[in-house]
Amino acid sequence: MTRINIKSLLKIIGLIMIIVSLSFLFCIPVALAYSEPVEPFIFSSIIALIPGAMLYLLVRSSITEKVNVRDGYLSVTISWLTLIITGTLPYFFSGSIHGFTNVLFETVSGFTTTGASILTDIEALPKSILFWRSLTHWIGGVGIILLVIIILPTLKVGGYNLFSLESSMKQKILPKTRSVAYRILLIYLVITVMEFIFLSLGGMNVFESICHSFGTVATGGFSPRNTSIAGYSPYIQYVIGIFMFISAMSYVIFYYAVTRKFKKLKANEELRFFVVFTVACVVFITLVLYYNTDRRFEESFRDSFFQVVSQISTTGFATTDYMLWPQVGWFFMFFIMFAGGSTGSTAGGIKMARHLILIKNLRNVFVRLQHSNAVLPVKIDGRMVPENINSMMLVFILFYAVIFLIGMSIMILSGMPISESAGASATSMAGIGPGLGASGNFGNYAHFTTVAKSTMMALMIIGRLELFTILALFSRSFWTN
Numbered sequence: 001m002t003r004i005n006i007k008s009l010l011k012i013i014g015l016i017m018i019i020v021s022l023s024f025l026f027c028i029p030v031a032l033a034y035s036e037p038v039e040p041f042i043f044s045s046i047i048a049l050i051p052g053a054m055l056y057l058l059v060r061s062s063i064t065e066k067v068n069v070r071d072g073y074l075s076v077t078i079s080w081l082t083l084i085i086t087g088t089l090p091y092f093f094s095g096s097i098h099g100f101t102n103v104l105f106e107t108v109s110g111f112t113t114t115g116a117s118i119l120t121d122i123e124a125l126p127k128s129i130l131f132w133r134s135l136t137h138w139i140g141g142v143g144i145i146l147l148v149i150i151i152l153p154t155l156k157v158g159g160y161n162l163f164s165l166e167s168s169m170k171q172k173i174l175p176k177t178r179s180v181a182y183r184i185l186l187i188y189l190v191i192t193v194m195e196f197i198f199l200s201l202g203g204m205n206v207f208e209s210i211c212h213s214f215g216t217v218a219t220g221g222f223s224p225r226n227t228s229i230a231g232y233s234p235y236i237q238y239v240i241g242i243f244m245f246i247s248a249m250s251y252v253i254f255y256y257a258v259t260r261k262f263k264k265l266k267a268n269e270e271l272r273f274f275v276v277f278t279v280a281c282v283v284f285i286t287l288v289l290y291y292n293t294d295r296r297f298e299e300s301f302r303d304s305f306f307q308v309v310s311q312i313s314t315t316g317f318a319t320t321d322y323m324l325w326p327q328v329g330w331f332f333m334f335f336i337m338f339a340g341g342s343t344g345s346t347a348g349g350i351k352m353a354r355h356l357i358l359i360k361n362l363r364n365v366f367v368r369l370q371h372s373n374a375v376l377p378v379k380i381d382g383r384m385v386p387e388n389i390n391s392m393m394l395v396f397i398l399f400y401a402v403i404f405l406i407g408m409s410i411m412i413l414s415g416m417p418i419s420e421s422a423g424a425s426a427t428s429m430a431g432i433g434p435g436l437g438a439s440g441n442f443g444n445y446a447h448f449t450t451v452a453k454s455t456m457m458a459l460m461i462i463g464r465l466e467l468f469t470i471l472a473l474f475s476r477s478f479w480t481n
Helices: 006-025 028-033 039-058 069-087 089-094 100-111 127-141 143-151 177-201 206-217 234-247 251-258 262-267 269-292 297-312 327-338 352-370 387-413 418-430 450-464 468-474 476-480
Strands: none
Touching: 006 039, 006 069, 006 127, 028 039, 028 127, 039 089, 039 127, 069 089, 069 100, 069 127, 069 450, 069 468, 089 100, 089 127, 100 127, 100 450, 127 206, 177 206, 177 234, 177 251, 206 234, 234 297, 251 262, 269 297, 269 327, 269 352, 297 327, 327 418, 352 387, 387 418, 387 450, 387 468, 418 450, 450 468
């Protein structure tokens, strides 16, 4: 059995705490601007910085030294848990959210970019706390990429650096991990700034433009308003809808676009599938709303475009309550909770690449019914998908369904209605936020039992780390071989 590099893990914990302690400081200018107490962020920063600095400086180990796969998985999981635990501090010191479970729920939902909330009156919170709440999205949006590619640049799983633990559908676009990381972070920053500019041009104030840009680019969904995006102009709704769509695209695509590798863009099957699937869903819901409600065509299209993209991108922003739509409409919205964005994006869910591979496998099954001896390899972008990767994709979808059912069952047993339990389980795993019933896209989870909230938090983390990263820790072979 290979020993776990405890010193390296402690050093990583220290580094994460230092990073979070520095991120608290960004909230201080907001607190000063709105004449709010700065102590919650100063105290939080000090409490996180001191032990973090001690671990990072005193532990004699190097983060850049070579680590094995087991250490890599442990590093990612521990880093996320450290982020979450440390991120609760401003809520506790400000007293803005009451109850340990509620504080933990809001923090987990933030860093996992889920966007589910237990808050019944969001606008009652201090602006500085709302800023921190949105900032957790922005940090978590690039989560695994930041932790694994930038902070742990030498963590190499399966020979690939980019998205090594975020997804089993890996793509290597540059020979050096650090170069990949910096370019991805730059793209992330540019998209955030661009959305901020467009929102500001539409009349949204600076504070709300920043918070909504954080929530959109991270495909998170936290809004500083109780009504989410419903009270804004059609222009604002279209801008956020477009940026949600962009944010659900793979960062590999952005890199190809920036470097003018248009042939690779054209050959990317997942991108085409993502676009076609989204357009088809928007058209369907537009027709449902236009022919079954009193909406004009433009309003039907706008509500359809925004809510479908919000659901598929796993952002969770809302302009209209889909629970008030015709039954086929809100049921369809539940159905596409299992879609997910593109691989290598900040979106959650099953991801388009896995659906595409599943469809290709199903097609092969039907072909073999007529041609039993046919050799039908599964190909993506003209390249054959190795059998072990193909099997992993299918097993992932199966595990996803099983964990969804387990989570739903636990919440039902805790006393929650079946529809809300199903919606909460699906939305937590996909990182969307809104569920069904009273916890729909204009509701919240304040009325959920402690068991149900805890189950949702577990599903958020499992879904954000894409199942295998967490499930591997509970396997005997992981610890013995």
